[in-house]
Amino acid sequence: MRLLRRFFMRLCNTAARQIDEERLNDEIEEHLALETAENIRRGMSPAEARRQAQLKFGAVEAIKEEYRAENRIRFVETLVQDVRYGLRTLRKSPGFTIVAVLTLALGVGANVAIFSVLDGVVLRPLSYPHPEQLVSVELSPLALDPTLRGMAPDDYFVFREQSHTFQDIGIYLETDSDRDVNITGFAQPERVHALNVTDGALSVLGVPAMLGRIFSRSDDSPGASLTAILTYEYWQRKFSADPSAVGKTIVVDGMACEIIGVMPRNFRFLDLQDLAVILPLGLDRSATHLGDFSYFGIARLKAESNLAQATADVARMIPIALRSFSPPAGVSRDFLEKARIAPNLLPLKQDVVGNVSGLVWILMGGIGMVLLIACANVANLLLVRTEGRQHELALRAALGATRKRIALQLLVESSIIGLFGSIAGLGLAAAALRFLGAFAPSGLPRITDIGIDSRVLFFTLGITLFTIFLFGLIPVLKHAGVRASLSDGSRTIGVSRERHRARNLLVTMQVALALVLLICSGLMIRTFRVLTQTNPGFERPAEIQTFRISISNSDVPDDANVPRVEQQIQDKLAAIPGVSCVGFSTAVPMDGDNRFDNVFAADRDYAPGTVPPLRHLLFVSPKYFQTLGVPVIAGRDLTWDDVYNKIPVAIISEN
């Protein structure tokens, strides 16, 4: 307590300066006067009395110095002095200052920006309670293609009922074409992103609804009255944040659904963006067949379970599922057993972030190198500049400045540059992130988690100190100790050669680092060029318009009529002036839709126990290829007659 009190008083005194000097002078004067009077009383001459008094008092200047040291904080005082002096000298050479600060700002800014991405995407845990318990549960057919992943309803039911390691499990549909629904009943019909889940897929995340509730198992049961949950953004947009939206009805794909809940503002379902409504899948256990792997699974592990145990648990249950359900028409149970379906469980975060993590780390490494180059650059500038100040440093040393004092002063100057550079860099990074937010490359996961927060600021502080240490220490090491003479003439060749060595070393390092960067970025550009020159397989993309339509059950109840409606739509579209050709498909090139199935060639015998590979499939209408400009090399296009007469025809790809 006493120490603290004293420290603050001294701090105040350091700020106030001067004031107490006068008090001490008065006290000394008074003391000497009294002692002199005493001495005169003892019989000394006035001059001798004064002299003796002074002798007894001791060295006045030394006492004053001690008094000052007692009164203020020496270090803070010199630091303030150094900062002032540093600012003044930097202002005197604006060219140097601007170049150094800008160089650092670029280096620091790039690093902070990329670190924000790294932190938001890779490092930070998912924003659910106990994210370490969340796993993605997928299965892979090892014999067919181990890279495929998916979950089937039959497995979901078995896992849900018989697992020893999951608290709960849910599955959901993710592909784009499955995610879009029509919302009608408002003034303007709308097509929005939807998510179809079983009740567990939401509840395992552990995020409660902001209004209302999330799905219960009975909401997700077949035959239950239809329900829907809104995301916060959609609720804001469509219901103007009206709390009475819960309980109202919206029409989704022609079906009236009761809104039972609204999710909180920052809720994200894994990495799905622009989600509007969440709907229950309502899977019917009694109608479930084996092997429809178009779903994805997530589960929450029990607190005492780990990923390996869960994987073993799932491996145990796969054969149970195979025995418990019947295969769909046209597929044998034997075939599914041959596919060697195996568990493929991952921590949920790894599943969400995927292989972007490696890329971001590589980027971080590259950008780190840029920072090193920036530091080498600034260090070089500082070296040249300090060399020009030999005279000044020598003068200060001659006047009694210690090595420590000069080193501190050089370091303070470097710190000022470093600080300004970092502040400017932070500004650059903030601007860059805003830009990134607006023009994010598609496929960058967790983009909403990227931003400048306390962790990023901490990182900035860290690299600021690091850079100051890197470039600030070099001139200190080189110059603080050198007792250069005041006269220019005495600079020996040896000294200057030694000085040049440091600069040469820096330049060499800089060139080496730059070369590495150049090669890396060259390779990246080459990859990019090759990618842009790849033939996408269709012609004149600028002339092609794609859009989605869906024909809801309520509009065309009879499935047999759907092709006719499709043909009518095609004809009407084709009649629009400016439209030359129209076609339909379940997917267009490069939209990431992946529908796979095994293809058996009719004229070939398959050895028992082998399974033909999975092939990419597409359902198309007549004129689809003509519309895209994909050449048909041999044979003919589909016709509507093929469709109406259900003639089994197929077109195969050249490769």
Place this chain on the structure above:
Amino acid sequence: MARPKTEVQQGTLALMVLKTLDVLGPVHGYGIARRIEQISGDLLAVNQGTLYPVLLKLEQEGAIASEWGTSENNRKARFYRLTRAGRKQLRTEREDWEETSAIIARFFTAKAEDLA
């Protein structure tokens, strides 16, 4: 050659200052210096100026307080007095000191047979 007079350490000097103020009441710096000199029988020739940094330190710690007044020869002088905290500090430091000196005294008087 005469032995140099004992150098007064800062901590000891601070204790002497506190005790002086305890006995004399409010007094100026010169008065404190004289008193210490008298009591120590001139053995302790304080480099009198060193008193002032100690006074400043004690004041910053809150053990003493000071204000301007008029000295006996009608000059402006700064008078120091003990605060409550200073009185308490004096008491504890005195106890510490007496304890320490008693221990040291016992060490010097102890003989080999006492330890047997």
